[in-house]
Amino acid sequence: RSYLLLKMSDLQSIIFPTYDANNIADLQYKADEAITSWLGTTASQIFFMQLGFLCYEVGFVNQVWAPSIILKNIEDTFVGILTYISFTHTLATSSPSIYGIISVPNQPFLVAVDPSLHEEVFVASVFATTCATIISGAVLERMKNKAYIFWCFLVLLINYSFVAHWVWHPDGWLAKLGFMDGAGAVVVHSTGAVAAWVAVRALGPRRGSVLKDGSLKEVETAARPIINAIGAFILWYGWFAFNISSPVAADLRVGDALGTTALVTCIAPTMASSSALLLMYWDFAKLSYDNLLGALLAGLISITGCCYTVNIWEAAAVGFFSAPVFFLSQYLVRHKLRIDDPLQIIPIHGFTGVYSVMMEGVFANDVMGNPGLVYGNYSHFGVQVLGALVITLFNMVVCLFLWYVVLERVLFRKTSIKVSILDTYLGVSLFELNNTMALEEVLENKSNLAKQMSFQFHNYTVERFNNEQYDFLVAIHVFRDLVHHEKDPLKIAKAMISMVQTYILPSAPMCVNVSGTQRSQLIKI
Numbered sequence: 001r002s003y004l005l006l007k008m009s010d011l012q013s014i015i016f017p018t019y020d021a022n023n024i025a026d027l028q029y030k031a032d033e034a035i036t037s038w039l040g041t042t043a044s045q046i047f048f049m050q051l052g053f054l055c056y057e058v059g060f061v062n063q064v065w066a067p068s069i070i071l072k073n074i075e076d077t078f079v080g081i082l083t084y085i086s087f088t089h090t091l092a093t094s095s096p097s098i099y100g101i102i103s104v105p106n107q108p109f110l111v112a113v114d115p116s117l118h119e120e121v122f123v124a125s126v127f128a129t130t131c132a133t134i135i136s137g138a139v140l141e142r143m144k145n146k147a148y149i150f151w152c153f154l155v156l157l158i159n160y161s162f163v164a165h166w167v168w169h170p171d172g173w174l175a176k177l178g179f180m181d182g183a184g185a186v187v188v189h190s191t192g193a194v195a196a197w198v199a200v201r202a203l204g205p206r207r208g209s210v211l212k213d214g215s216l217k218e219v220e221t222a223a224r225p226i227i228n229a230i231g232a233f234i235l236w237y238g239w240f241a242f243n244i245s246s247p248v249a250a251d252l253r254v255g256d257a258l259g260t261t262a263l264v265t266c267i268a269p270t271m272a273s274s275s276a277l278l279l280m281y282w283d284f285a286k287l288s289y290d291n292l293l294g295a296l297l298a299g300l301i302s303i304t305g306c307c308y309t310v311n312i313w314e315a316a317a318v319g320f321f322s323a324p325v326f327f328l329s330q331y332l333v334r335h336k337l338r339i340d341d342p343l344q345i346i347p348i349h350g351f352t353g354v355y356s357v358m359m360e361g362v363f364a365n366d367v368m369g370n371p372g373l374v375y376g377n378y379s380h381f382g383v384q385v386l387g388a389l390v391i392t393l394f395n396m397v398v399c400l401f402l403w404y405v406v407l408e409r410v411l412f413r414k415t416s417i418k419v420s421i422l423d424t425y426l427g428v429s430l431f432e433l434n435n436t437m438a439l440e441e442v443l444e445n446k447s448n449l450a451k452q453m454s455f456q457f458h459n460y461t462v463e464r465f466n467n468e469q470y471d472f473l474v475a476i477h478v479f480r481d482l483v484h485h486e487k488d489p490l491k492i493a494k495a496m497i498s499m500v501q502t503y504i505l506p507s508a509p510m511c512v513n514v515s516g517t518q519r520s521q522l523i524k525i
Helices: 008-015 021-047 049-058 066-093 115-138 145-168 173-177 185-203 225-244 252-281 289-304 312-336 345-363 378-411 421-426 437-452 467-485 489-511 516-524
Strands: 455-457 460-462
Touching: 021 049, 021 115, 021 225, 049 066, 049 115, 049 225, 066 115, 066 145, 115 145, 115 185, 115 345, 145 173, 145 185, 145 378, 173 378, 185 289, 185 345, 185 378, 225 252, 225 289, 252 289, 252 312, 289 312, 289 345, 312 345, 345 378
Parallel strands: none
Antiparallel strands: 455 460
16 A cells, blocks of 8 residues: 555656666675675685595594594695695686686786785685695595695696686687586596596505405495595585586676576485485495495586586486496496595596586586587587596696606605505504504504404414403514614604503513413514
């Protein structure tokens, strides 16, 4: 009734409002404020994914290696952000572009960058950090922390700068061809996976993961499954922000599609998990929660490259078939190529990332003006395949050069990149982090193992000893192996002191029942 009593002039002013310059400026300010708030919130949510990666990795390893994993995730966080804002941002986004290959680095350390663009820099920096942290899960129990810092720096400085420029810079050569990678399926995830593949290939398998015939053992289940699962769900939570705030989202044409983007980010991993359950119940793959969580992450990455350009049912199809891609690539990597990748980083991030951008070429709708194969646009699918292959090959070649030339022959010419035999027994925690609990857990695990089976000691078998005697024998056995393989006298001395204080002195008086032959052998050692 009040509405009907309004004067016609007032009604006209409501339906057809007029704005002066001040009104327009105010509206523009409010719009900019809303965009800044949106980007800041989503970037913070993406940054929170670092905790997800940390939990997912720490949940897999035992107490010996947990401090090292935590340290690596802290390291790649600050290395990723500092590298991006110092060098990668200007190399990837500045103008002019040099033939669509790389930018002229005219804004290092964010010099002359408009402060109104700082929130976009923040978003882009956490994207780069995600690329770096992917590597840490693949090099479990093998790579020294110092070498890991340099490796993350080199990958972000070289690989990420070039690939991000090709795909996300308006003048990038792949962007001009129409290549589409919505939230970084290949720019972020495949780049990190290729860097991880080169590192794992060079470092070799973990100690104790190879069978006598040269094949690899089955992937172990997580040591702390609850932490592992919490990490996976934190990643899923962060992925909503990851997909709706990528550099492509700045294009106004996808504004109406952001709600659909969030929905398909929920649908794809759900379908991937459902597909994985079906395959595991049909004995196509081992039934385990590790595989289920891996399929869930594969579903998230499968929708990352096409999150803006697929509809709901197409996203369901993309997610459903990502599980077979994950299981097939898992079998290829571990059993055919014999690459020891315990957290399945290469199948999840590498193969599924390439699969994602190819599915964008198949199912893309017209929201970005470049429909896919199912809409009759064969050229766009060809561009997607070309871009995925070129980026993968480029990353492989560059990473091989960076590892075998820059890292091994220049930066670490006089020292080793791989942890020593001593570190594989006790975990780098004992020597790099001064975590003495590492020794206790290793010896406890070996002692428990010895209690379950005959303990081979030199040329005879020692069995049926009590707990203290086993602790003594295990400590001596481990130390003997370390002396034979470890060349650093300081590390040997630290190990000897820790073993003597923790196990040998308390246990030695209890070993009076050892036979004379065995006692003389121990004294000789």
